[in-house]
Amino acid sequence: MFRLTVGLVLLPLSSATLRYHKVESLVGPDFFDYWKFYSGPDPTHGTVKFTTRGESWTRRLVSSSSEKVVISVDNTTVLQGNEGRPAVRIESKKSYNGGLFVLKLDHVPTACGAWPAFWMFGDDAQHSWPRWGEYDILESIHMLDYATTTLHTRDSCDQKAVNEGIDFIGQGWAAGTASNKAKNCWVKAPQQYDNQGCGQKLPKGSFGPAFNRAGGGTFVAEWDPIVNKRLRTWFFPAGQEPEIGDRPEPDLWGVPNSFFTLNEKWCTAAHFKNMRMVFDTTFCGDYAGASFNGYCGWTNMKCEAYVRSKPNDFSNAYWSIQRLDVYENDAVMAAESKQMALGSSSLPGLGVVFLLLVSVLAIGLFYFQCSQRRLEAMQNAAKTSYKGNQVNVDSPPLGLSPGRRGRELFLKDRTEPVSPSRASDVEPVPQGWTWHRVWLMMCCTSDAPSQTGATSRPVGYGDVAPGSPGGMNIANSSMYDVSNPLPPPAVSSQPSMSPALTNQPSLGRMPSLGHQGSLSRQGSGVLIRQPSGALVRQDTGVVVVPAP
Numbered sequence: 039m040f041r042l043t044v045g046l047v048l049l050p051l052s053s054a055t056l057r058y059h060k061v062e063s064l065v066g067p068d069f070f071d072y073w074k075f076y077s078g079p080d081p082t083h084g085t086v087k088f089t090t091r092g093e094s095w096t097r098r099l100v101s102s103s104s105e106k107v108v109i110s111v112d113n114t115t116v117l118q119g120n121e122g123r124p125a126v127r128i129e130s131k132k133s134y135n136g137g138l139f140v141l142k143l144d145h146v147p148t149a150c151g152a153w154p155a156f157w158m159f160g161d162d163a164q165h166s167w168p169r170w171g172e173y174d175i176l177e178s179i180h181m182l183d184y185a186t187t188t189l190h191t192r193d194s195c196d197q198k199a200v201n202e203g204i205d206f207i208g209q210g211w212a213a214g215t216a217s218n219k220a221k222n223c224w225v226k227a228p229q230q231y232d233n234q235g236c237g238q239k240l241p242k243g244s245f246g247p248a249f250n251r252a253g254g255g256t257f258v259a260e261w262d263p264i265v266n267k268r269l270r271t272w273f274f275p276a277g278q279e280p281e282i283g284d285r286p287e288p289d290l291w292g293v294p295n296s297f298f299t300l301n302e303k304w305c306t307a308a309h310f311k312n313m314r315m316v317f318d319t320t321f322c323g324d325y326a327g328a329s330f331n332g333y334c335g336w337t338n339m340k341c342e343a344y345v346r347s348k349p350n351d352f353s354n355a356y357w358s359i360q361r362l363d364v365y366e367n368d369a370v371m372a373a374e375s376k377q378m379a380l381g382s383s384s385l386p387g388l389g390v391v392f393l394l395l396v397s398v399l400a401i402g403l404f405y406f407q408c409s410q411r412r413l414e415a416m417q418n419a420a421k422t423s424y425k426g427n428q429v430n431v432d433s434p435p436l437g438l439s440p441g442r443r444g445r446e447l448f449l450k451d452r453t454e455p456v457s458p459s460r461a462s463d464v465e466p467v468p469q470g471w472t473w474h475r476v477w478l479m480m481c482c483t484s485d486a487p488s489q490t491g492a493t494s495r496p497v498g499y500g501d502v503a504p505g506s507p508g509g510m511n512i513a514n515s516s517m518y519d520v521s522n523p524l525p526p527p528a529v530s531s532q533p534s535m536s537p538a539l540t541n542q543p544s545l546g547r548m549p550s551l552g553h554q555g556s557l558s559r560q561g562s563g564v565l566i567r568q569p570s571g572a573l574v575r576q577d578t579g580v581v582v583v584p585a586p
């Protein structure tokens with residue numbers, strides 16, 4: 039009889055069935071278009087230097103293709119003084135108010151001193167953290183073989199009603215300061231470490247070397263603030279994922295590995311709002327620093343010293359993401375459109391101002407997005423075709439026009455045949471040497487002619503051979519200004535050059551070829567590649583990168 043009552047009491051907790059539909063699928067060559075690179079100081083005081091978008095590319099800390107996205111940390115630099123190890127923190131441009139987040143990984147960062155996480159949080163100028171909450175879907179430290187799911191909130195979010203083993207199955211609650219269970223999500227909760235939050239440990243194998251050896255796995259985070267009012271997280275090892283598909287129904291997946299209630303009585307759903315997704319890897323700091331001795335005492339070093347002095351030990355501190363899909367349910371979508379409707383039904387005067395503001399913002403955003411997307415797309419293109427060469431697009435804008443911002447410029451790797459007028463700009467190259475042309479494009483202007491579509495135009499180009507060992511630093515090579523048309527090619531008038539060059543393996547000095555009259559040649563010379571593989575400046579013959 040008693041058992042039966044328990045059953046009946048538990049029954050109302052079992053929920054209204056919820057189905058989701060896919061709204062975003064982020065993994066692909068344009069993955070990084072969806073994110074902002076955060077390059078400020080680490081709020082958790084890590085021994086880290088979060089890199090900008092450009093620096094992340096040039097240091098090759100990020101890459102994206104249709105199969106996977108890799109986000110790594112610097113593993114070559116020995117750091118001095120107070121320097122932090124270069125690493126990446128990206129935050130989604132979009133913020134969310136609910137949904138189902140499916141993350142498939144085949145590798146997670148693991149290293150002594152590292153503290154990687156995939157998480158969500160909200161804030162803006164008026165609402166500082168933790169006003170809009172934080173949902174750490176998975177985070178771990180050092181080489182631990184499991185991840186933890188944690189909430190961080192303002193006060194009045196207690197999870198006492200949640201039962202380990204019934205509501206969620208994993209390794210139970212994280213411990214507070216007095217062997218108590220950390221069930222209070224308030225960042226200032228008594229008997230918990232400062233900013234500990236309420237944490238639940240996912241099963242063994244959900245992170246670390248064990249996770250990577252097993253081929254990874256899939257995490258699903260469900261944030262349902264409206265219908266069943268809860269946050270649930272599942273971990274499925276690779277090969278044991280349920281069919282998720284386009285219309286997932288989480289209730290079919292069994293008891294989750296983490297469960298938090300958003301029931302009014304315990305923790306209202308209003309604790310979480312406008313949250314963005316974040317990937318980051320930091321080092322030491324508030325969590326990995328404080329626990330370093332316990333887990334990594336064998337290093338006989340302080341966390342900070344270890345992180346600064348052992349770059350090679352961070353070769354496994356990378357994320358490899360195979361899938362990141364976002365799903366929503368009708369309730370969340372309806373709430374979102376209701377919010378938007380409310381926004382536009384204010385006073386008529388205010389409404390006009392509001393609309394104007396929105397239009398201005400939208401136009402600004404369009405230009406920003408356009409240039410960002412293009413920059414990234416072209417960086418991708420450049421990366422791909424340079425295979426291991428560095429293309430530095432974070433450089434100052436090459437003295438084109440002062441004040442022109444770097445992000446408006448992007449590189450186009452020219453693969454299409456050179457059109458006759460352009461061909462005339464290509465200087466003669468000795469036999470066996472190869473040209474490779476990189477266009478510098480200006481985004482979002484309407485003055486055609488355009489190389490990549492009506493909204494961009496070439497403002498300059500530089501040439502380099504494909505596969506050059508040291509790559510090409512655009513800032514150090516010359517860019518030609520296409521708005522200053524060049525005289526017809528003087529190829530035939532300089533017949534002496536080519537034979538001379540082919541017979542000159544070490545080049546010495548070499549007079550300038552062609553391009554007389556171009557105002558914008560920056561003096562340092564176009565780079566070309568010798569048959570030996572060496573990269574030389576064409577105008578001076580100076581070897582920029584010796585033969586490999």
Ligand SMILES: *[C@@H]1O[C@H](CO)[C@@H](O)[C@H](O)[C@H]1NC(C)=O
Binds near residue numbers: 113
């Ligand atoms: C850095 O890490 C990558 C993999 O993340 C590895 O391929 C490379 O060899 C590492 N470099 C060094 C110098 O350890």
